[in-house]
Amino acid sequence: MRLLWDLFFTFFRIGGLTFGGGYAMLPMLQNELVEKRKWTTEEELLDYYAVGQCTPGIIAVNTATFVGQKIKGFWGAVFATAGVVFPSLVIISIIAGFIQNFSHLEWVQHAFAGIRVAVAVLVVNAVLKLWKSGIKDILGIIIFIVTFVVSAVFSLSPVFVVIAAILVGILAGQVKRRTKK
Amino acid sequence: MTFVIMFLEFFKTGLFAIGGGLATLPFLYDMAAKYPWFNEAILSDMIAISESTPGPIGINMATYAGYHVGSQYFGIPGGIFGAILTxxxxxxxxxxVILIIAKFLERFKTNQFVKDAFYGLRPAVTALIAYAGYQVVAESLFRFSTFFETMQIGDLFVWNAIILFIVLMVLSRVFKKIHPAAWIGIAAVVGILLKF
Structure with missing residues (x-):
């Protein structure tokens, strides 16, 4: 039971401290799940993001479900997911109930111009950490560059990128084992 | 009855919006056109609010719509019930879906095909995240649209943001133990004080 509440409150913190959606959540996930709690590794986090790209739902929720399930089965998944959603539920209910025009307030806009810079710093740091666990050889570097360029030039759905990368991975595995024999 | 329809509509959105927060937007616009729950003006306000509050936009919009509709029937308790429902x-x-996939992955973790698939996936996902990171950096530190209008190189850089970026970058590498949220708080205060 303690572990369930632990999951709930950890994801409550992550949900409450993430501004700007899925990718901005990554630094929080690395800090809370990989470094502090050691519930997952960087590799697993990448895998969750990969699966989240091509399954329904919001990546933050998907990652919470994955981690919860891994730590404490079905109820772990439910508690972690409830935790990550809860802050939005409270904050938006308050805004919907009382405050109109919240985002038009001048100081709110100044604050968010500042926050965007911090998010940029955090995401760059997160990517540098991921680089170490995600890219291990020449093929990895090639896949990285191709994916980056393709996303920059065409606005392709990530689903296609994910499918292509899976095929390349399987193909490379086959070739590697054939040549070893 | 409204509650049942709302539940089904948001369930459908959750099922078919693939690839994260912004993927829910077309479904939400569709709902705005079909039902009297919220209109497009509220939706665009909501996008702005979601950028300035924690949490994914899909969740925020579901909560907002649920609260809005529920409170029309039963006041604040109705609003809270509606928000939880949606x-x-x-x-x-x-x-x-994720519970099923997690079970599947547990069983096939040692399967060579699954291993190879993830071997190809990890660099690709790193690149997707890196590109999202590049967009965040470009949007907050540079003004490409102003630059292309005036063609003055000085208009390209948002100097105060660039300086804050460098300072935070150095600080976050020196003080690695500090929670990432602390940098967000500091940046918010700097943004308010220096009128970013």
Missing amino acids: TTALVLPSLI
């Missing part, structure tokens, strides 16, 4: 509906499909 949020649950949105989250439920991915909870079910």
Whole structure:
């Protein structure tokens, strides 16, 4: 039971401290799940993001479900997911109930111009950490560059990128084992 | 009856919006056109609010719509009930799908095909995240649209943001133990004080 509440409150913190959606959540996930709690590794986090790209739902929720399930089965998944959603539920209910025009307030806009810079710093740091666990050889570097360029030039759905990368991975595995024999 | 329809609509959104927060937008616009729950003006306000509050936009919008509709029937308790109902509906499909996939992955973790697939996936996902990071950096530190209008190189850089970026970058590498949220708080205060 303690572990369930632990999951709930950890994801409550992550949900409450993430501004700007899925990718901005990554630094929080690395800090809370990989470094502090050691519930997952960087590799697993990448895998969750990969699966989240091509399954329904919001990546933050998907990652919470994955981690919860891994730590404490079905109820772990439910508690972690409830935790990550809860802050939005409270904050938006308050805004919907009382405050109109919240985002038009001048100081709110100044604050968010500042926050965007911090998010940029955090995401760059997160990517540098991921680089170490995600890219291990020449093929990895090639896949990285191709994916980056393709996303920059065409606005392709990530689903296609994910499918292509899976095929390349399987193909490379086959070739590697054939040549070893 | 409204509650049942709302539950089904948000469940459908949760089931078919693939690839994260912004993927829910077309479904939400569709709902705005079909039902009297919220209109497009509220939706665009909501996008702005979601950028300035924690949490994914899909969840925020579900909560907002649920609260709004519920409170029309039963006041604040109705609003809270509606918010919980729609949020649950949105989250439920991915909870079910991910539980199934997690079980599948547990069983096939040692399968060579699954291993190879993830070997190819990790650099690709790193690149997707890196590109999202590049967009965040470009949007907050540079003004490409102003630059292309005036063609003055000085208009390209948002100097105060660039300086804050460098300072935070150095500080976050020196003080690695500090929680990432602390940098967000500091940046918010700097943004208010220096009128970013």
